[in-house]
Amino acid sequence: MSQFTLLGRRRFAPFFWTQALGAFNDNAFRSAMVALVSYRMALPQSDVSLYNNLAPGLFILPYFLFSASAGQLAERFEKTRIIRYVKLFEILAMMLAAYGFITHHLLLLLCVLFMMGMHSTVFGPIKYAILPQALKPFELVGGNGLVEMGTQMAILIGLIAGVQVMQIADGGSHYSAAMTIGIAIVGYFASRLIPAAPATAPDLKLNWNPVSETMRVLRITRESHAVFNAILGISWYWFFGTLVLAHLPMYASIDLGGDASVYTTVLVLFSVGTGIGALMCEKMSGRRVEIGLVPLGAFGLTVFALDLYLRGPVAAGVHGRNWSAFLLAAGSWRIVLDLTLIGVFSGFYVVPLFAFVQARTKADRLSRVIAGNNILNALFIVTASLFGLVLDRVGLSVPQVFLVAAVLNVVVAVYIFTLVPEFLMRFITWILVNTLYRIRVEGMKHLPEEGAALLVCNHVSFMDPLILMASLRRPARFVMYYKIFKIPLLHFVFKTAKAIPIAGQKEDPAVLQRAFEDIDEALANGELVCIFPEGGLTRDGQLAPFRAGVEKILQRRPVPVVPMALRGLWGSVWSRRDSMLGRARLPRRFRARIELVVDAAAPAAQMDAAVLQDRVQALRGDLA
Incomplete structure (x- = not known):
């Protein structure tokens, strides 16, 4: 489903047009005022320079004075009601601007500019806080992209329209007044169609200082x-x-x-x-x-x-x-x-x-x-x-x-x-995975949006954790063999992603015990933890028996279990298909197609190693 389908949904479209029309009017009014001062009025150049430099400061000043109060209001009250009050305020401001345009009353226009700064200041916290309430998590990036696109286009068209309309030879001031009032009215009626967005902190005590x-x-x-x-x-x-x-x-x-x-x-x-x-x-x-x-x-x-x-x-x-x-x-x-x-x-x-x-x-x-x-x-x-x-x-x-x-x-x-290595870690992961593979994901709706869960997946290649990092909508803590955890360059990625290294009982009992402690702590904190119960990479493309460690984890912390399966990775350069021949394998094709399939979560009481192995085998099918 494309992000553009959101423009046909009531939970998004009226808000989109409301904010776009507001951005248009902000910039149309400002550019019309600049055009009036610069081209329509016979003012000394020093006065023109003063007004043009004063204008941005007056518009930005409310952000310092009223942003904190605006944030409180957006938490304390239902958001669409505030939006409608803001749009009514915009209509009042544009009516004053109309008088200022027609009479060339610059002081009044500067006051209106300050009012429009207040308009944007109050609307700002709502603009981005309402999106997570209106959109599903997988729509958040697309929704933000549409809002940014709409804002940029509205700003551009508003800047051009403000100058061009004001410079109409006969009646530019009147046409500018009509345009800004008309857009404000249309924006108000668009805001009437925005669905309710309940207060997120209705008991918040307001501080007006x-x-x-x-x-x-x-x-x-x-x-x-x-x-x-x-x-x-x-x-x-x-x-x-x-x-x-x-x-x-x-x-x-x-x-x-x-x-x-x-x-x-x-x-x-x-x-x-x-x-x-x-x-x-x-x-x-x-x-x-x-x-x-x-x-x-x-x-x-x-x-x-x-x-x-x-x-x-x-x-x-x-x-x-x-x-x-x-x-x-x-x-x-x-x-x-x-x-x-x-x-x-x-x-x-x-x-x-x-x-x-x-x-x-x-x-x-x-x-x-x-x-x-x-x-x-x-x-x-x-x-x-x-x-x-x-x-x-x-x-x-x-x-x-x-x-x-x-x-x-x-x-x-x-x-x-x-300061935040996660940004660079995600960049490296995104580059590596999207360079090597084209990933098709099925069943991501089954991944819990919040709370702890244990993700269980087959293990085909050294790239498996990176592929899952690039595909899952929520961050997950990966449990991986400690030698893979220490691979140069990837060690930075795994460490930054807070992966949990694990070793066999005979290799390093202390690392094994520490891994179980870290897994339990992560689940207790409501995080996702992903494990590969086979205990290592498959050597023949088939699913190896799942080890009992998964049962130990669930006995200690009974959280929902989400079976997953990777398809199409066997035979890649990062798998062990040719290891028995003592030679590396070159990739057969650039950006190979692979799949990740996610199954519905199940209660811990219904899961043991054998049941999980059957579930993952069914998800994987014959496509190793």
Whole structure:
């Protein structure tokens, strides 16, 4: 089922259009106001510069003042009711904006800009916290991808529409007023169709002190080490994006020699690329929260920002050419490719991070964590703006600014991936498995969404744990032979995934005993544990007798048991098919097709080694 089917479901579609229309109106209003100040009013250039620089600050200020309170409201009350109040507030703001547009009342327009910042601040925690309530876990990445795509397209169209409508010769102000009010009204009626999203913390005591509540929200945000570093990654994305996007107008004008249409083309390339990358995340991740895409995204951002620097100016001495002349100019294809792929890799980078935060945060505090994320995002955006001004003052060209962004991205990525090795581990796993295999998964619906369970699978190759890591929707602790656990490079992956090494009684009784203790502790903590009861890789492609260790585990901790089977791996270079001949086996085909079949969970009381062996044998069939 494609992620696009969500656009036909009431549990998602009305919310999607509500947030997209809100993003459109935010940007249409802001760009219309800038166009009014810059082109329709006879103001001194100093006043124009003042208003244009003041506007972003006024819009971002509410994120610092009200994000913590917005997070509380989203936890305490039913979310769709808040959304409808927010949309009514937007209609009121646009009515005031209409008067400001028509009368050219700049002070009123600046007040409306602050109000729209409040609108976005209150809506922000709901925007991402409502998705886990509306979507199934396997839809989370696809839903986030659609929201990111919709937001990017809405921002782009809003920016263009705001400028173009305001510049209509006769009545631009009136048309702008009508457009923004009309979109706000349509957004309100769309919000009326959003299904109820119950409060996740109805007993939460509200704290209206913005300072103390902001500190509390940031403390909550820091409670999970992995989630907080994912939020830092999202905030860095906003820093990187702000630094690059703020310099695109100068880049289009000076380095590309273009007019306003070239700047619009550059924005279109970046936004469309981001939308494409966001939508590709579901397919590339196998419909699971795959943070292995994040290092790939970071790598792409650096490579293509660096290439923009290396390409340098392409229009020395040329000025005022339009978008078609730019696209037809020699060497422009490389600029087009770089800008589009920066957008694509932005999608790879940010969509899995948002899905990761949603999946790893408890429902009764997700809105406040998102609020904390928004506070940090705003801080990074402001810092990026100031940093960009400093780079401009010291005389760096726009390509040199892109170089600085690329280098800083490497430093920050290494820092984050060092703090949270899980990101790099997932990247290595994703690359290895998706390079070597095409995996078909059947029955993943049987995997419990929460709570402890023992996963039991046949063991065909050294790659089995990596294949399962790449396929299961929830993290699992793998019990594996201690010599496989120590394989170079893979040792980092297994250790980071908290795999449990095990040895035979005669090899190392201490390692064996420690393994049983770790397994029991993991199950007691509500985790998934995966074991290979054959005790080693199959030597003939057939299922070896299951050992009694599985019964010992279930006697000590009777949790649900989920039988699984891998198909199609026997005969691969990582199996033991030719070991008796003393030679390695080369892969017969690139990206071989393999299968993982998951059966329904069964109570521990119904399971023993013999029954489990029969269940796994039936799942595996004749396809070893």
